Amino acid sequence: MASDIEKVCSSCQKPAALKCGRCKFAWYCSAVCQRAHWKEHKSTCKEDSTERTIYRAGDLLQQIFYVYCEKNFDRRITKLEDLGDRLIIHYAPGISAPFVPFPKHLVSDDEQKAMMLSNFKCNDAVAYFYDLLVDLLQGIDGLEIEEWNGTLQLPKRRTQAGADGSSIQSEASIRKMREQPWHWITVLKITKSSKSIVLDISGAQFGIFKPCWDLEQYRTKYADAMNDAQVPGGTVKQNAKADALIQGWNGYVQRKGWAAVDAVQNAVQDWKLKTGLSLRALLHRPERDFIKGKAELLDSIGMSLDQFVANVDFKKDMAAAIRYEKKHPGTSQRISDERFLSIAQHAHIELQFKKMGFSGAKHMLI
Ligand SMILES: [Zn+2]
Ligand SMILES: [Zn+2]
Numbered sequence: 001m002a003s004d005i006e007k008v009c010s011s012c013q014k015p016a017a018l019k020c021g022r023c024k025f026a027w028y029c030s031a032v033c034q035r036a037h038w039k040e041h042k043s044t045c046k047e048d049s050t051e052r053t054i055y056r057a058g059d060l061l062q063q064i065f066y067v068y069c070e071k072n073f074d075r076r077i078t079k080l081e082d083l084g085d086r087l088i089i090h091y092a093p094g095i096s097a098p099f100v101p102f103p104k105h106l107v108s109d110d111e112q113k114a115m116m117l118s119n120f121k122c123n124d125a126v127a128y129f130y131d132l133l134v135d136l137l138q139g140i141d142g143l144e145i146e147e148w149n150g151t152l153q154l155p156k157r158r159t160q161a162g163a164d165g166s167s168i169q170s171e172a173s174i175r176k177m178r179e180q181p182w183h184w185i186t187v188l189k190i191t192k193s194s195k196s197i198v199l200d201i202s203g204a205q206f207g208i209f210k211p212c213w214d215l216e217q218y219r220t221k222y223a224d225a226m227n228d229a230q231v232p233g234g235t236v237k238q239n240a241k242a243d244a245l246i247q248g249w250n251g252y253v254q255r256k257g258w259a260a261v262d263a264v265q266n267a268v269q270d271w272k273l274k275t276g277l278s279l280r281a282l283l284h285r286p287e288r289d290f291i292k293g294k295a296e297l298l299d300s301i302g303m304s305l306d307q308f309v310a311n312v313d314f315k316k317d318m319a320a321a322i323r324y325e326k327k328h329p330g331t332s333q334r335i336s337d338e339r340f341l342s343i344a345q346h347a348h349i350e351l352q353f354k355k356m357g358f359s360g361a362k363h364m365l366i
Helices: 002-006 031-041 049-071 110-118 122-128 130-137 171-179 215-221 235-243 249-275 279-283 287-311 315-327 331-355
Strands: 077-082 086-091 143-152 158-161 182-190 195-199 212-214 223-232
Touching (some): 049 110, 049 122, 049 130, 049 195, 049 249, 049 279, 077 110, 086 110, 110 158, 122 130, 122 235, 122 249, 130 279, 212 215, 235 249, 235 331, 249 287, 249 331
Antiparallel strands (some): 143 182, 143 223
């Protein structure tokens, strides 16, 4: 039975007799179908099974991240201007509601959509999906997860907030972002092969569309000084969880964000019960089954988030946050910034310790 399922063409679903020579996971009925499927398959086709698992995990996590961002959309957009090197997003002034429908009608392709969904979301991508990442990568021996922050080279294509709309970000930070983008990524170190893989699921805002990269390749192509802070996996999550406890805008945004993460996690649990599979098992399925399982999982996450948005009431929390910001302008941002700086400084100290031959403390200052 299992072998029948495996031998289905990944492209057309007819019975298949040819196996992808590289990953030995994808089956095809013909060379024509294999060639037709390559564009989709190449991002997860890896000879090394650990690497393949990680590339598939990255692919899945990025899709989940996009569903999450689309269902949680909270800024009205009046216009999109695609200048090639920049995608200018014109935000409507002010925030009118905790959630707004994603403006599908403004988007002309998947790249533009990914760029809009990931705009200003690199912290969220690292923080909100850390637990899912750990769940996906369970059982890989000697895998270390780190979170890196730093600056990117000037991207060839990127998002930019239009000048007419106000942004949650301060004008100063937008200006800084225009000059040199500042970004969070996750780095997965495989000790067995001493290979490091970059996981960057929110890179589309800077024209980085693939979720997984060889570290050296990523550095050469995109990174400028990608090591202002190197902190253990889960640090950005702890930071965002701490922000959810503060008053004002930053606290409200985090409370809403984490409540939606719970809706994602509930959907994942339901999918596990329904299918009897773990996320790790899904990553080890033959190509066709992986694609099918991924689609089912994304559907159930989408439905769970739809229900969440329909039933949850964040209007009061939002109104309280706006009142707080009027009374104490900039306070919540300052608290968040100070917390972040303490992490960055601590990471520098830790790096210095490592250079001097100490192992360095693993505890964060939160
Ligand atoms: Zn076929
Ligand atoms: Zn392959």
